[in-house]
Amino acid sequence: MQVFLQTLIGGVTFGAVYALVAMGFSIVYRTMGLVNFAHGSVVMIGAYAASTFYLASKLPFAVAIVVAIAVTGLIGLVIERFLRPLENKDFTLMLIGTIGFGAVLEAGAVLVWGATGHAVPSPVATEPIDLAGVRIPTYNVLVIAVAAAATGLLALFLQRTKRGAAMQAVAMDHQAATAVGIHVGRSNAMAFAIGAGLAALAGSLVGPMLYVNPTMGGTLGIKGFAAAMLGGFGSMPGAIVGGLAFGLLDSFAAGNFQEYSELVTFLVFAAVVMIRPTGIFGEATVNRA
């Protein structure tokens, strides 16, 4: 039982991070119908930015995260601005453009921070919580709480604000949205900025749990992408459920299938997607091209 619960803790923590990454993928996809392949690299830039402001500039961790979100939000805006001329014209070029941006961001990180990476000490120094032998690191609790709060805020923004409603409208029918006076370009830019901000949040939170280096976005990006697919690409609740499901699947596979864990994780993922191609919360796919 202890092993089961301990596995659950690890799965939920990493699942919360995957969910944040998946939400970033989904918000861009539902608004523009575009998979942002630079998203994993933005996660990495977020991790670097937060850890640098936290370690070198000695900012409190929470402030460092906010600064990192601002930095990556800006990067999101730049990516969208570069892709905007291709909107509704060449979807494939847009996709390649995001891949290119990912490579540029990785190379940029090597130039700025070097290739070796750095470890980030945990900002929470307290001992893990012990619940009848099941140990929950306090930092893991913080990660889950912050991810849940960010999810709640995003839901409020999308459902209760005018700008959020406008983004939803663009996602549903961008031509009709344009007709009623919604600026589609601005809405897309906001989607990119929010997506990048979520990536930065995921990267910042995962930094003290991992080792920050230029290639860390690869694994997190792939798992976040798979989580978004599992939940239903473009669906925000799907991204959350997909992220948690993927985290748990990963964690339990590691415990039960040892060196074959990754194989098992992706086999289960492939089976779910084959049975339900649109994911758990499958919505009609968006395609602007």
Added chain:
Amino acid sequence: MRSPILAAAFILLAACAPPGQSNQSGAGATGPIKIANVNAQSGQLSSLGQWEHKGVKLAVDEANKAGGVNGRQIQLDLFDSQGDPTVGTNLARKIAGEGYVAMLGTAESAVTLAMAPILKDAKIPNITSGQSPKLAELKSPFLFLNAPTSVTFDETLAKYLVDEKGHKKIALISNNGAYGSGEHDAFLAALKTRNLTPPADEVVTPDQKDFNANLAKIREKDPEVLFIGAEEVQSGLIAKQARELGLKAVFAGGAPMGTDVYATTAGLKNAEGSIVSSPYLSNDASEAIKAFAAKYKAAYNEEARMHVAKAYDGASILIEALKQTNGEGGQKLADAIRGVKRAGLLGDYDYDANGVGIHTTKIGLVKDGKVVPEAAS
């Protein structure tokens, strides 16, 4: 009509000949001697690759300043393997086709294993920092290891843990990459010869980040020692998560656990007391090592470490061998490397038939993030 064909055939034959036999790199050549340095300069293992390159470059720069190899300068060209065996095989073909007399690197066993057959066919000696027992099993006459294999590392470790300290409950966690699986097999074999069976033997993947499930299973067995067979970052993550789970076992492993990357990733408190088997324990171990560390610090403004010293030793041996062959490569250079006896930074080099240069390691303990020799602790 006939002479252009003959000329083309001659050029083709010259291009196919081993570098040691080509005019450009042979004994009579006067131009620079081309040496390839292949290591990960990007990707997850780039820290190793960058240290290795700096170690090699230091040795080559010194040699060039001192007049090169019998008057010829060494041209050191760096290639980024990205830690990827596929990239490595492409680079091996490139090196074979562009007149390099030897290759230094890589730090990753998987990449070296992938490159070895191509370099063997091209008769290009390769001095690698990989330590997988599979490298020695290849028995390639052109492959040399500038450190012991995992068998030596883990035999020393098992001898210390079991024979000297009397530990019986030793659990294992290792990854299934080339390095991790080599460590796993070698340490398990060392335990078996002592009639010990590990209470837990968890295998993870090289990309795994969450070890809660594996470590919770290990915790149930309450081992005295946890052997970690993984690279620097993953070893650190395992140690950190193990302590968070309340695992009290002493951590033990090979050279990666003697690095600052391990200590900072695990957290200094968590890494404290880790037992390391390594041929290079600290920058203060001897006068020669102290002098080397000072030289390295002056050149790169950072602390020297095992991977730097390892690469420096390998490059120094190659330079010594090149002086003997007068810059010639091929079989002659491989034979010369095998004949070099050198008191290096990692130990006394004496290559055996499998290309292994060093046959002993020492035990060290991590104190405040740095390794100190066990006897001095």
